[in-house]
Amino acid sequence: MLRQILDILDKEFYGGLPDQTTLSYGAIRGLLTTLDDPYTTFIEPDIAAIWNQDATGxxxxxxxxxxxxxxxxxEIVRPLPGQPAETVGIKAGDIVLSVDGxxxxxxxxxEAIGLIRGPAGTEVTLEIGRQGEQExxxxxxxRARIEMPTVDSRMLENNIGYIQLTExxxxxxxxxxxALQALLDQGASGLVFDLRDNPGGFLNQAIMVGDLFLDEGIVAIERDSSGGEQSFPSRTGDLGETIPLVVLVNGGSASASxxxxxxxxxxxRAxxxxxxxLGKGSVQLPHNLSDGSQLRVTVARWYTPNNNSIHGEGLTPDIEVTIPEDTPEGEDPQLQRAIQYLTEGE
Structure with a gap:
């Protein structure tokens, strides 16, 4: 039928048709929109090349x-601290309507993210919709080179260790x-594990990082499109299984986080x-196509050990703490609440 439609357009359409590649890409996108899944998507070659940078950190x-x-x-979930988006005043909750027109x-x-990204030093103009603004x-x-140091660790007050994992x-x-071993060697008696703004990454790393803090049991359950199910276990005997622990999360914590x-x-455990x-509990399998484009297909969903769905729901913290817009620079109410919890037990 698609071939038939293309033949009719070629013979009868009043006006010039785009080239075959453009028509094919448009047809693919139209097909994928019927799936009602924003994570199953087609990525053109130049944008696919940009996404491949993610593996470099x-x-x-x-x-x-x-x-x-x-x-x-x-929607902007959160501008990263100290990065260009925050510098120009982009805020969490802003809607990006257009990119360079x-x-x-x-x-x-x-595809949308691929348009926003680009070489460091170049400029991109975003049309922003913001709640409370009429127009x-x-x-x-x-743009800048965004380097995400994978792990940041240090000792805080009251012998509390701090580890931030960014990816x-x-x-x-x-x-x-x-980092955990170094903090334990320095006498850490409690730990804050910071997963805020961590967008996720490799499944095997998520399971192994979880295992560091968990004794024997289940870390996650995967259910695929054919009805298959796989449980990912943790084992007893790792470094972080007994240290008092608090985990920090926010709207930028996604997927593996x-x-x-x-x-x-x-x-x-904590x-x-x-x-x-964020509530991204689905798994995408990338397929590299012959012209350098890529098709990412959702093949499975994640569930927590208690069989709770992550996708579209997110995780609600045990103790909810927001960071008001007028919070003074250098203050972190969420981290301070974590320290209070570990120090006072409540």
């Missing part, structure tokens, strides 16, 4: 986490384990402090 763009809402709008409303998630407005952002790359478990935090919460997480 750094990328070039504006420095913000985003999500595609059910109504087709791209191209509407992204209804566009696939990865959309334009913001020009100078589940292929070194995550090794780095978290090394939610797997780890959900397991820790379900198994009553409390979660912060804000509702």
């Amino acid at each position: 750094q990328f070039e763009g504006i420095g913000a986490t985003v999500q595609l809402r059910e109504d087709g709008y791209l 191209v509407s992204i409303v209804g566009m696939g998630l990865y 959309p407005f334009m913001v020009t952002v100078r 589940f790359d292929d070194t995550a478990t090794e780095r978290v384990s090394s 939610e797997i780890v935090a959900g397991a820790i919460q379900d198994r009553s 409390v979660l402090i912060g804000e509702l997480t």
Whole structure:
């Protein structure tokens, strides 16, 4: 039928038709929109090349986490601290309507992000819709190289250790384990594990990082499109199984972060402090196509050990703490609440 339609258009359409590649890409996108899944998406070759940078732990763009809402709008979940998006005043909850004059409303998630990203030093103009503003407005952002140090660790007051994991790359478990051992050697008697603004990463790393803090049991359950189910276990005998623990999460905590935090919460290993997480509990399998484009297909969903769905729901912290917009620079109410909990036990 598609071939028949193309033949009719070729013979009868009044006006010039786009080239075959453009027509094919448009047909593919139209097909995928019927699936009602923003994470199953087609990515053109130049944008696919940009996404492949993620494996390196750094990328070039504006420095913000985003999500595609059910109504087709791209929403800023959180601008990353100190990065260009925050510098120009972009806020959590802002809606990106267009990029350099191209509407992204209804566009696939990865394609929209690919338009926002670009070489460091170049500028991109975003049309922003903001609650409370009557009209959309334009913001020009100078892109930068966004380097995400995988692990940051230090000792805080009262012998409380702190580890921030920014991404589940292929070194995550090794780095978290090394940081934890160093803090224990310094006499840490409690630990804050910070997964805020961590967008996720590799499944095997999520399972192994979770295992560091959990004794024998289940970390996560995967159910695929054919009805198959697989449980991912943790084993007894790891470094972080007994140290008093708090996990920090927020709206930028997604995917692998939610797997780890959900397991820790379900198994009553620690409390979660912060804000509702993003709610990305699906698994995408990338297919590299012959022309350099890529098709990402949702093949499975994640569930917590207590069989709770993450997807579209997110994780609700045991103790909810927001960070008001007028919070003085350098203050972190969520971290302070975690320290209070570990120090006072409530």
